Amino acid sequence: QVQLVESGGGSVQAGGSLRLSCAASGYTSTTSAGCVGWFRQAQGKDREGVAVIETRGGSTYYDDSVKGRFTISKDNAKNMVYLQMTSLKPEDTASYFCAAGGRLFSRNTGLYCVAAPDNFAIWGQGTQVTVSS
DSSP states (O other): OOEEEEEOOEEEETTOOEEEEEEEESOSOGGGGBEEEEEEEOTTSOOEEEEEEETTTOOEEEOTTTTTTEEEEEETTTTEEEEEEOSOOGGGOEEEEEEEEEOEEEETTEEEEOOOGGGOOEEOOOEEEEEEO
């Protein structure tokens, strides 16, 4: 049974940085996870995709709101997925969720992922990120 456990959330001031980690157990390697990614859900809002990565080729997608500030990465040997967050803003405040088992799509340039919650089968419990102004 695949399980995802997030860590690294916390409270920071605007402009600060955090690194979220997601430990995946139950996979022989994260390369078998298809797409993995980070989503967030602010209070009263729908869950939205932040960043996703295709675990074999490494193609990535970022929501426009985090481009240039957040970086998703993976360590297949350790079955870990990370989200480095810099230049944090109060509007980044949310619960952040790791997701795996995402549906893969294909195009001429290779496989890619779509950061839609419905495309992902496995979810962690979430970690809270609070950014104060």
